[in-house]
Amino acid sequence: MPPGTHILILGGTAEARRLAAALTARPGLRVTTSLAGRVTSPRLPPGELRVGGFGGPGGLGAWLREHRVAAVVDATHPFATAISAGAAEAAGATGVPLYALRRPGWSAGPGDLWHEAHSLADAAALLPALGRRVFLTTGRLGLAAFAHLDGLSFLVRSVEPPEPPLPRHTVTVTARGPFTVEGERELLRRHRVDVLVTKDSGGSATVAKLTAAREAGLPVVVVRRPPAPAGVPTAEDVPGVLALLSRAAADRCP
Structure with a gap:
């Protein structure tokens, strides 16, 4: 990813904090994590921080344009369906690439x-x-x-x-x-x-x-989890998201 690239993380999870740490360790990247503001004393990620809603998909889309965001990573809780749906709508309206970070769900084992x-x-x-x-x-x-x-x-x-x-x-x-x-x-x-x-x-x-x-x-x-928005490239861990971002950046290079 070229220097100056601005990435927005929709956060609130441990995976979002780990992703922010991995991205801020790369020279020249601008990383902003957005938190919903529902927890009084959240664990804060490195990088820039934004707290509070955007005012729906239209507000998020306007924020993406104003702050020249190059990519959005939805690393919210698997049950944060409204946020995920709004991110998909805003990404579709603005053309900003959207990726999702979703840790694997649990599976029953012997004795469960x-x-x-x-x-x-x-x-x-x-x-x-x-x-x-x-x-x-x-x-x-x-x-x-x-x-x-x-x-x-x-x-x-x-x-x-x-x-x-x-x-x-x-x-x-x-x-x-x-x-x-x-x-x-x-x-x-x-x-x-x-x-x-x-x-x-x-x-x-x-x-x-x-x-x-x-x-x-x-x-x-x-x-069980609700379905994620269709058509959003998804990874199960931070290395997977980094690979998606790097691949997309390489595809954009002439």
Whole structure:
């Protein structure tokens, strides 16, 4: 990539921070990471930083033109569907190349008792038949899908305090990964959890809960990822994204 190339990273994940570090280590590149601003004390990446929304795809497109962005990398959470869709629309309108960084999802292994759901509402519908004490690790948003389950008790863990409405019988824990298997075992035991609910976030920071649930023989409701926008070149790790960017830069050279 030639000196002066401006790359925008739509961030908020560990992979986004690692990508920013890799790109800022290359001389002459300008790297800006955009954060949604939903976390009070986020882990900040190297390079330039922008916090807050763009005002929709039109606002993002205007920002790309104004700041002469040469490429956008969508390294947001796999469930940040609105941001990903908006980035695809803005890239299509401006002609700025868009790439996606998506860590692989989790897969069930021997001994796992997984039940797949395609939404939080689907997950809530499965719970009454699976357990009474629920460890809910789907983040602080969208908990209204479980609010009607008065007969169940919930342990809700999220980085920031969850937003209401919440289930009537809820204990909240604010914590940020990575988590250890030993710590997750103790949490399950202390709260007498008998079913786990998680999004298929992938990665290693929060996978320990799945190991602890397997060891305890607990059922796990896994909310599968929504599909990514079609036609966006995607890599599973930082080296893969760097290869995509380098290949695109080489193709643009005469």
